[in-house]
Amino acid sequence: MTPLLAFDTSAAHCAAALHLGDRMVVRVEPMAKGQAERLMGFLEDLLASEALDWRDLVAIGVGTGPGNFTGLRIGVSAARGLALGLGIPAVGVSGFEAAAMGHPRPVTVALPAPREHLWLQRLTDNGAEPPALTLAAQAGEVLHGPDADRLVRAIAEIASSRAATPQPRPAPLYVRPADAAPPRDPAPVLIG
Template identity: 55%
Template sequence: MKPDPTLLAFDTSAAHCAAALLSDGEITTRVDLMARGQAEHLMVMLDDMLAAAGMGWSALDAVAVGIGPGNFTGIRISVAAARGIALGLGKPAIGVSSLEALAHGQPRPFCARLPAPRDHHYAQTFTARGAGDPSLEVGAATLPDPVVLVSNILQIATIRLASGAPIARPAPLYLRPADAAPPRDPAPVILP
């Protein structure tokens, strides 16, 4: 890996599109708050960030993505985008848990918490020895600053890239089943 890598990190696990670009040792961030429309907005936003930095997609050494937990659809949007970009560029995609991103740089032990639906929160404890399993717990939690979240995703991914260790393809981190329910109406009759 070159000594000064160029990485693009992004996250859509909550009501935002958040991105951070590391180029020439400088981090640039952008957060667009939005409850819906991340799928249509994300790639345009990332393209705009790269253009503003005077670079194209091929300048990237890797992409990093927040894998959740969080909004089911938002996580799928960003993970699918990261996989597609990485495949197209032939570069690694690095998945980082939002809970790990919240714990980055915090004194240990530290319990990271993220809001979840229905007065619950996602939690994971980080100690000097490692991390416990993430869980879904009762009680509210505060939504983190998306700039801090995506910046930490970027920093963790940079460390992983520099380590030279094998990088697994990012996959969504779900701690609860999807809220979608099957339709109540009977399926349509298919005519021959």
């Protein structure tokens, strides 16, 4: 199943991988902010570099975090919108799954969190335990998450392996609630 476009905006980067079956084209652009403004042009540039168009894609893969709250919303929203507009599946892949790819299970994966903390998740053959936040100094023996290049490559590989089977819509993986205050007004009624 090719070509598949995978991307991640969960940290201070825009990272994308174009999975073409026998090869993968990867681009990473470090950025502390501005992913919302840059992402679509960044993805179009990657597609154009391989003489592809949005209509050539068979699936989308997206990193679901954990990570920066706004970055997660940007990536997941873009993936869901693209999938809906193009009529193709979108597959969400957590940073924990991406980091554990190719490693024997059970394994505990650590991803960086703010203020000298780590997000930890233990992955087993039967699934995953709930993620937890811990001080980096107390983490013990863990598999540390990959850099942006390896992360987006793993997202593309995992998404490619899952795209042919029904998948839930991608959703951000929040390890803790957002810092924003909830709205005071009632939520709008969704018409189904």
